[in-house]
Amino acid sequence: MPLTFIDIERQKNWRIALFFVVLLLVYLAALAVFGAAFLGVPLGMATRFWVFAGAAALLVAGIHFWFSAYDTVNTVLHSLDARPPDPEDEIHRTLLNIIEEVHVVTGAKRTIQCAVIPSLSLNALAAEDLKGNSLIAITEGLLSRLTRPQIEAVVCHEAHHILSGDCLETTVAASIFGSLSSALEKLRYSSRNRMFSLPAFFLAWLLLQLGYLLNLFISREREYRADAASVRMTRNPLALAETLHLLSRGWRGAGFIGSGFEMLCIVNPRATALDEAEGFLPNLLSTHPPLRRRMDILLGMARVSVAELDRKAALKPSAGQQDAGKRYFAMSPRQQWEGPFALQEMAALPWLSPLSWIAPGEGRTPDRAWNDPLINTIFLHRLNGSEPAPNGYICPTCNQPLVTATYEGTRIYPCSFCAGTLVENARIPRIIARTCSERPCTERVHALARAVLRENQSRRIYQMSSGKSVATLPRLPCPKCKNPMFRGFYSQVHLIEVDRCSYCGLTWFDKDELTMLQCMIENRLAPESVGAA
Amino acid sequence: MVGWILLGILVLCILWLITIYNGLVTKRNDVQGSWKQIDVQLNRRHDLIPNLVSTVKGALEFEQDTLEKVISARAKAVGATGPRSKAEAENMLTQALGKLFAVMENYPDLKSNQNVMQLQEELTSTENRIAFARQLYNDLVANYRTALQVFPNNIVSSLFNFGTEEYFEAPEATRATPAVSLSLKGK
Numbered sequence: 001m002p003l004t005f006i007d008i009e010r011q012k013n014w015r016i017a018l019f020f021v022v023l024l025l026v027y028l029a030a031l032a033v034f035g036a037a038f039l040g041v042p043l044g045m046a047t048r049f050w051v052f053a054g055a056a057a058l059l060v061a062g063i064h065f066w067f068s069a070y071d072t073v074n075t076v077l078h079s080l081d082a083r084p085p086d087p088e089d090e091i092h093r094t095l096l097n098i099i100e101e102v103h104v105v106t107g108a109k110r111t112i113q114c115a116v117i118p119s120l121s122l123n124a125l126a127a128e129d130l131k132g133n134s135l136i137a138i139t140e141g142l143l144s145r146l147t148r149p150q151i152e153a154v155v156c157h158e159a160h161h162i163l164s165g166d167c168l169e170t171t172v173a174a175s176i177f178g179s180l181s182s183a184l185e186k187l188r189y190s191s192r193n194r195m196f197s198l199p200a201f202f203l204a205w206l207l208l209q210l211g212y213l214l215n216l217f218i219s220r221e222r223e224y225r226a227d228a229a230s231v232r233m234t235r236n237p238l239a240l241a242e243t244l245h246l247l248s249r250g251w252r253g254a255g256f257i258g259s260g261f262e263m264l265c266i267v268n269p270r271a272t273a274l275d276e277a278e279g280f281l282p283n284l285l286s287t288h289p290p291l292r293r294r295m296d297i298l299l300g301m302a303r304v305s306v307a308e309l310d311r312k313a314a315l316k317p318s319a320g321q322q323d324a325g326k327r328y329f330a331m332s333p334r335q336q337w338e339g340p341f342a343l344q345e346m347a348a349l350p351w352l353s354p355l356s357w358i359a360p361g362e363g364r365t366p367d368r369a370w371n372d373p374l375i376n377t378i379f380l381h382r383l384n385g386s387e388p389a390p391n392g393y394i395c396p397t398c399n400q401p402l403v404t405a406t407y408e409g410t411r412i413y414p415c416s417f418c419a420g421t422l423v424e425n426a427r428i429p430r431i432i433a434r435t436c437s438e439r440p441c442t443e444r445v446h447a448l449a450r451a452v453l454r455e456n457q458s459r460r461i462y463q464m465s466s467g468k469s470v471a472t473l474p475r476l477p478c479p480k481c482k483n484p485m486f487r488g489f490y491s492q493v494h495l496i497e498v499d500r501c502s503y504c505g506l507t508w509f510d511k512d513e514l515t516m517l518q519c520m521i522e523n524r525l526a527p528e529s530v531g532a533a
Numbered sequence: 534m535v536g537w538i539l540l541g542i543l544v545l546c547i548l549w550l551i552t553i554y555n556g557l558v559t560k561r562n563d564v565q566g567s568w569k570q571i572d573v574q575l576n577r578r579h580d581l582i583p584n585l586v587s588t589v590k591g592a593l594e595f596e597q598d599t600l601e602k603v604i605s606a607r608a609k610a611v612g613a614t615g616p617r618s619k620a621e622a623e624n625m626l627t628q629a630l631g632k633l634f635a636v637m638e639n640y641p642d643l644k645s646n647q648n649v650m651q652l653q654e655e656l657t658s659t660e661n662r663i664a665f666a667r668q669l670y671n672d673l674v675a676n677y678r679t680a681l682q683v684f685p686n687n688i689v690s691s692l693f694n695f696g697t698e699e700y701f702e703a704p705e706a707t708r709a710t711p712a713v714s715l716s717l718k719g720k
Contacts, residue, residue, distance in 0.1 A: 090650075097658035104570060104665040148657065233665065 015169045020065050023176055026210060027057035027064075068175040072129035073113065075175065076261065082115035082137045091143055092116060098152050099136065102159045105233060112162060114155075116140055120455045121253030122246060125264040126158035128167040129175075136162070139253060145246060147333070153230050153240035157266060160229035166222045167264075170287075173218055174263050177211035218263055220289040227294055237301035238331060238357055238366060244298070248291045251459060251497075263287040302357075303365045326374070331357040331366070347378045353417050354379055354398035370399040379417070393422055396476035396485070396499065396508055407431065412514075413479070419511040422479050425500075428507060431514070432521055441519035449496075449516040453525055456495035480504040494520050553689045560677040564698050567670040568616070571701060574662045575610070575623060581659060582607045582630075585652045589633075592643050596636050603629045616699040623663075624702075630656070667701050674698045 031053040035041040041049045068075075076082070085092035099114040106112075113135045117123075120141035128134040136158045143151065161167040231237045244267070253269040262268050268288040327340035333351050340361070346352060354370035369375045379400050393402040395415040402413040402422055408431045413422040423431065441449070475484035478501035485499040485508060496517045499508040509517070519525070586600055593600060606626040613622040634653070637643050677698055681690045689695075 094654060094658075097654065098661075101658060101661045101665055104574065104662045105669060148654075152661070233668070 016069075016172050019169075019172055019176060020061065023065055024057055024061040027061050028053060031057055065176065069130050069172045071131050071133075072171050072175040073127050073131070073133040073135045076125070076127045076135065076137070076171075076264070077115060079261075080117045080119075080137065080257065082117045085114060085116050094148055095138065095143060095151060095155070098148075098155045101152070102155055102233075105159070106163060110134065110163065112136055112159060114138075116143065117257075119253060120251070120451055121257070121269070122250040123253045123257060123269060124154050124158055124266045125257070125261065126161040126167050127171045127261075127264050128162050129171060130168075134162045134167065141250070142247075145250075146243060147239070149234065149236050149239040150243045152234050153236060154243055154266060156230040156233040157226045157240065160226040160233075161222070164222075164225070164229070166225075170218055170222075170263050174211070174261055177207040178261055218287045220283055220286060223289050223294065224297070227298060231298065231301055237298040241295045241298035241302065242357075244291055244295050248295075251455070267291060299365050303359065327361055328372075328375070329359045329361075329366075330369070343374060343378075346375060347381070352378065354395075354400050355418065368399075376400075382416075393479040395420060395422075396479055397510075402479060421509045421514050423507050423509065423514070425505045425507055431518070441515060441522060445512060445515045445519050446523065448512060449519040449523075449525055452516060453495050453520065456489065456497070460489065460492075460495060475499070476508060478504055478506060479508065480506060490517055493526055496520065550689060553686055554693060557677075557680060557686065557690060557693075557695050560673070560680050561695065561698070564670070564673045564677050567666065567673050568701075571663065571666040571670055574659060574666050575619070578626075578656065578659045578663065579607055579611050581652065581656055582626075585633075585649075585656065588646070588648050588652060589637065589643055592640055592646075593636065596633075599629075599633050599636050603633050606630075616701045620702045627660070671700050674700055 035046075035049055035053065085095050087093055087096060095114060095116070099112060102112060103110070111134075113133060115135060115137040117137050117139040119139045121139050122142045122145065124136070124138040124142060126134070126136050136155060138151070138154065142154070146154065161170070227240060230240055234240075247267045252265070252267055257265060257269045262270065265288075268286075327342060328346055329337050329339035330341060330346065330349060330352060332338050337359075341349070346358075352369060352375075354368065354376075356369045357366045358369050358372060358375060359366040360372060370379070376399075379398075391402065391404050391413060393413050394400070395402055395418060397420060398415060398417045400415060400417055402415050405412055405414050407414075407421075410427045410430045411424075412427070412431075414420070415422075475487060476499050477483065478485050481501060481504050483501065483503065485501045487497060487499050490496045490498050494517055496509075496513050498513060499510075500506070501508075582603065586604060590600065603626070606622070606629040610619070610622040610626045613619045637649070643649050680686055681695055681697060
């Protein structure tokens with residue numbers, strides 16, 4: 001029998017009770033250790049001690065549980081400085097509309113709050129507490145990069161966590177130790193007093209490890225289920241797949257989103273190898289399934305939807321469909337499947353780019369346009385027609401030949417499709433040296449550079465303090481040797497992320513990264529100056 | 534003694550009957566409540582269309598035919614009653630609107646007009662709300678129908694004349710994937 005979204009039973013609430021028992025045991029163990037070590041109580045026979053310790057542990061655990069699980073939504077809001085969407089803002093209004101749409105699914109019986117996290121990182125989270133509040137929060141960075149259907153997919157994914165009830169147990173698990181540890185972590189980052197920061201860090205670390213213990217009870221499956229529910233609601237698997245792909249490449253907020261709140265997020269802010277692994281141990285310990293697996297499943301679903309479309313097209317053959325030849329479906333910038341198109345018609349589509357999704361007919365899994373050799377000839381043709389001859393370098397994101405151009409009097413290799421730039425390492429100092437205030441950077445680039453610098457600063461502090469890298473998982477191939485490039489900050493002062501191949505001596509700047517670097521140098525934007533501003 | 538046992542069984546039977554009856558009534562009310570939700574969203578769409586038409590009328594001088602189709606489809610949709618006729622009229626309206634949006638794509642002035650963009654966002658949102666409300670309604674109808682037909686509910690339902698409810702059929706195009714354009718660009 002199909003379950004409506006309001007009917008989904010809260011089958012796993014027993015786990016919340018289990019969390020309380022774990023908390024109780026932790027306090028009991030702490031009291032026992034204290035009693036044995038400092039009071040010299042013989043633990044084996046001190047019945048009175050156990051009665052007293054049991055009562056004390058119950059009281060303290062009860063207070064701890066109440067404070068951490070009762071009003072967690074507000075704690076999350078405050079800790080991330082998240083604000084309600086601004087109805088005057090175009091993108092925020094779209095988000096508000098989408099939240100209203102989700103309320104229709106629930107039969108208007110549940111109210112879900114929505115908030116925007118002022119961060120450039122790419123992530124979204126859902127939280128619910130025992131007070132009955134529920135929240136979907138999306139970072140400003142993610143909102144600005146997604147199309148409407150993609151935001152719909154993310155919101156529906158998070159809404160399913162809330163409606164199915166699994167969000168409540170995750171939030172309780174996260175908040176029991178997480179809210180405390182992330183508060184301590186923040187104190188440590190912001191505090192200049194090392195004397196205070198060291199014990200605080202140890203306490204945060206201890207609480208975090210206890211928090212990870214609770215991960216054992218949080219199933220990875222819930223993410224798959226939320227993905228499936230999102231597709232059921234939006235019927236657009238590709239929008240979610242694209243979003244996950246975007247998330248896999250960007251900074252997911254490690255260092256900004258506190259360590260305790262990781263399991264509430266759509267993707268783990270700390271990109272760990274454990275999350276990308278499969279097997280018994282990763283399944284047990286990790287709260288998020290591998291992104292690649294999630295994307296594969298979604299692409300599989302998209303294949304089914306294309307097959308359906310193809311069958312319908314076959315029922316009503318159009319004039320153009322009579323001629324023989326391969327037919328393609330392509331996803332337009334408005335995230336709609338269009339087609340079927342012949343190769344010539346594909347070539348005439350103004351919006352077709354190497355990163356567009358295409359499906360070569362029924363039953364075929366959608367793929368990037370550059371992966372199809374035939375379609376790829378379209379882009380080669382476009383390049384040959386309008387740009388200077390290619391130079392043998394291939395764009396690491398679109399897989400298209402890079403063109404040669406002159407910039408600040410020296411040679412660079414921009415991509416005509418994604419606006420990224422390849423520069424030989426030897427030439428970067430020249431570009432930097434030639435940056436002068438006579439040609440000031442635009443206001444947009446300046447604002448972007450400041451925001452990126454501020455965000456990357458907290459990220460670097462996180463990296464330095466935790467010793468963990470927050471590198472993105474699929475590394476880009478070198479445009480020359482095809483080996484994976486190293487992704488890291490340009491320098492310790494200029495915190496712009498670039499991809500480098502040390503073997504070939506090449507640096508790849510994504511769109512705007514080169515101009516942002518120049519802007520930082522020109523305006524002497526350094527991490528401290530931005531932090532103080 | 535036997536009398537008491539029989540009385541006990543009778544009381545149990547009555548309680549059981551009441552439970553089934555109340556369950557069916559609750560499910561039927563859920564269905565009717567969710568139909569109201571669809572109605573609210575359809576009305577919202579009907580209210581937005583005149584605004585959109587008046588905003589784009591000036592720019593689409595040569596597309597009066599498309600605009601008239603939208604207006605007449607809206608008029609039919611406003612007049613329709615009951616799930617089946619409403620679904621048909623709404624599907625026609627969806628198609629007419631889809632055509633209008635496709636035509637608007639060819640007018641760069643309109644695409645960059647703030648008012649039009651806002652109206653388009655509102656209409657997209659309304660379309661989604663209708664789709665979601667329809668999902669909820671159809672899920673609840675399926676629940677209710679199953680509850681009517683399973684044994685022993687079927688005895689109770691025929692005893693108290695519980696009628697079946699109709700599904701709200703999705704338009705052809707949205708059944709495959711949302712907002713799909715089957716036509717070749719420019720044809």
